[in-house]
Amino acid sequence: MGLPSLPGVSSAHSSLRFLEFYTHENYNSVAPSAPPAEAFQPPSLPQAIAVPLAVQAEPQVGLPFYQRKCFISMTLLAIGAVLGAVLSNSLDESGDTLVPVPGLGIEPQTSSPSEDPVAGQSAMESLVPSSSVVPKTKPTSNPNINPVTLPPTTSNIPIYLPTWPPVLTMNTSLKLLAPEGSADDWFGCSTAIYQDTIVVGAEKDDDNGLNSGSAHVFVRSGGKWKHQTKLLAPDGSEDGRFGMGVAIHKDTIVVGAWGEDDNGSSSGSAHAFVRTGADWTHLAADWTYQAKLLAPDGAAMDYFGRSVAINEDTIVVGAERDDDNGEDSGSAHVFVRTEEEWKHQAKLLAPDGATDMFGANVAVNGVSIVVAAHRDDDNGFNSGSAHVFLRSGEEWTHEAKLLARDGAARDYFGGSVAIHENTIVVGANRDDDNGEDSGSAYVFLV
Incomplete structure (x- = not known):
């Protein structure tokens, strides 16, 4: 005699099994002797739940999977925030800045112009071979600082920093003309x-x-x-x-x-x-x-x-x-x-x-x-x-x-x-x- 069908549950016994829920009294009672096979009648079951085997394979110990994933993500986020704060404080204390190198994906830093715009023109750095590690530089107010000199090669490239040259006007410049100049003299x-x-x-x-x-x-x-x-x-x-x-x-x-x-x-x-x-x-x-x-x-x-x-x-x-x-x-x-x-x-x-x-x-x-x-x-x-x-x-x-x-x-x-x-x-x-x-x-x- 077949088992009773449940609404929405397949009758394929290889894919599902039933999990009985008993009252506390039923759980502690002594199971009756099994009747002969030909006279077997299934007991009346409370409401049953079909549970896939794939779900049963995962032990329900601790938090469910999605809750564990959320917990791990929040933990990593907190660690990242702490490390970011530490590194930021370290850079602020040392005053280090990145040196921009064209072609290496490092873009020029944005900073405020020097009080002396002419002194700012001394900020150009030395050239760096392609195999060299780009050194960090620290800002300086000394316009006479000497850049590091490296031997010239076919792949040398100058390092540059943004500068703010002075803006000259007619008060500080002069236009020269040929005394007898004419059209197309160049x-x-x-x-x-x-x-x-x-x-x-x-x-x-x-x-x-x-x-x-x-x-x-x-x-x-x-x-x-x-x-x-x-x-x-x-x-x-x-x-x-x-x-x-x-x-x-x-x-x-x-x-x-x-x-x-x-x-x-x-x-x-x-x-x-x-x-x-x-x-x-x-x-x-x-x-x-x-x-x-x-x-x-x-x-x-x-x-x-x-x-x-x-x-x-x-x-x-x-x-x-x-x-x-x-x-x-x-x-x-x-x-x-x-x-x-x-x-x-x-x-x-x-x-x-x-x-x-x-x-x-x-x-x-x-x-x-x-x-x-x-x-x-x-x-x-x-x-x-x-x-x-x-x-x-x-x-x-x-x-x-x-x-x-x-x-x-x-x-x-x-x-x-x-x-x-x-x-x-x-x-x-x-x-x-x-x-x-x-x-x-x-x-x-x-």
Whole structure:
């Protein structure tokens, strides 16, 4: 005879079993003798509950599962809150701040500007190789603190902190104009300064013919800047582009004229001027290669003079479209002065140059030369690079190749370069960090 069916409960005995609930008296009573099998009648049962085996398999000891899960979550949350408070107090006491590193997922910290905005400019840190651990820094009010110097590598990247430079207005600045300037002169296409003397190029001035070019000298006297003289190439000609590159050190000025044709169309040249008292005289007879500097192996379309730099008795002239390492691979030429005579000392090439326009920009500090190759492709098409050369005696050796660690295609890293003592600055005028072609600059220590 089958067992009585319960509402909503399956009759499959393999999946369910019944759990009887007896009164206290039934539980303590003596069970009656079992009747013969053929006469078995099931006892009258109180309300029964069907319990799945899977539920019975879990011992009902302690809290149910969902209650235990909630208890564990609350415990972990409390522990996290305590640890967070401890760490926060520790950081507040030590004053540690994170150093932002582009490309490593650490963003710049937001802080209030320094009381002295100029002192804030000293906050740029040293470069860090990719394999190095980024150190923590502590804020300081000392503007003369020296950053840690690490050897230059091809993967160096400067560490930067937000700075607040002073805002200059016309009360603290001055606008210089060419006394007889005219349309399309491009006055200001290049500039250079040494102490109280400024040089400004105007490569499309027409005094010696259309786009022959010029350079203007301003001196400061009694707190005012005054136009002192206008420099022209003695043999200037149409499309000479004299003034595209200018440089000055002490009483010597160098002016590049990349469009001149002495060694072929747009082979280029560079001119030197020295100052005696208040007068500037062109060093015509005192320069090797007759009246001006020329590349010994110059050829058409080299653009020798596209960039120039000078320090003491060393001049560097870039020829960005020289073809020694391939079309438009570029080169840079070094000239040195002995007494009043200038001689060609070396020709610098990029070890891996190829259509890189090595020599588009140059800088020199006496023992080091920086040459930009803003169309190098190591980090993508025209991502750019810069090369460092060191002098030992009369020899120049390639020391390092500088790349932007976060460089990308068309950044033009090397769009400008500068060096002072052991600090190098490289511009990337089409970097996109602040928007398309917003630009950036990188600082390296060597």
